[in-house]
Amino acid sequence: MILNMGCGGTCFGDVNIDVNKKVFNLKEKKVFLQCDAHHLPFKSNCFSQIYSIDVLEHVDSPANYLREAKRVLINEGFLMLGTPNAMRVLNFLFIIKHGFYIPHQDHISLWGRIELENLVKRIGFSCFVVFPYTYGDTKHNFIANLFLELLSWRKDLSDRQLVVLAKK
Numbered sequence: 522m523i524l525n526m527g528c529g530g531t532c533f534g535d536v537n538i539d540v541n542k543k544v545f546n547l548k549e550k551k552v553f554l555q556c557d558a559h560h561l562p563f564k565s566n567c568f569s570q571i572y573s574i575d576v577l578e579h580v581d582s583p584a585n586y587l588r589e590a591k592r593v594l595i596n597e598g599f600l601m602l603g604t605p606n607a608m609r610v611l612n613f614l615f616i617i618k619h620g621f622y623i624p625h626q627d628h629i630s631l632w633g634r635i636e637l638e639n640l641v642k643r644i645g646f647s648c649f650v651v652f653p654y655t656y657g658d659t660k661h662n663f664i665a666n667l668f669l670e671l672l673s674w675r676k677d678l679s680d681r682q683l684v685v686l687a688k689k
Contacts, residue, residue: 524568526558526590527576534572536563559585566595574603578628587644594689600646602685607631634683641687649687 525534529544532551539545542555556562559582571590580586590600605628632640638651 522568523570523572524563524593526571526573526586527579528553529575531574536568558589561589561593563593565592568593569595569598571598571600572602573600575605577602577604577632578630581629583630583640584644587640587646591644591646591689596689598689600685600687600689602687603682604632604637606633606683607636608633632683637683637685641685646687646689649685651683651685 522536523534525532525537528534528537528539532545532553534551536552536554537545538554538556538558538561540555540557542553545553545555554562558576558580571594573590577583577586587600587602594600634651638649641649641651
């Protein structure tokens with residue numbers, strides 16, 4: 522079974538959870554549970570895969586969030602996690618231009634590749650990889666696009682997301 526943790530309006534798991542019931546599309550014929558992912562209402566070792574896209578930066582305790590994910594994963598189960606890339610050069614360009622950085626209004630934490638690797642390792646996931654990824658990211662001004670092009674060889678500085686693939 523597949524768990525989508527923090528599904529928002531995208532319910533592609535067998536079971537989809539989110540803390541906010543308003544985001545769930547009632548037209549979908551999927552299982553949705555409103556719950557806090559820090560305290561999952563599932564027995565241990567019941568999901569083969571967990572997807573958590575753009576959620577980690579919103580949770581109060583990322584370590585507890587990942588401990589719960591690990592608890593409900595079966596042995597040899599997989600976690601796929603995506604979070605915005607804190608080390609993205611456009612964040613630094615914003616600081617240079619404006620003198621400060623404003624994260625998304627409800628982001629509690631920001632993650633670079635090294636911090637994310639350390640967190641996943643500390644929780645006890647094995648056989649993991651963290652890699653940068655970008656999706657639909659073309660609406661920038663000329664200077665921003667130039668910087669992104671110059672840094673295309675350093676995806677950890679140019680790509681929008683960091684993605685973790687980990688195994689329990």
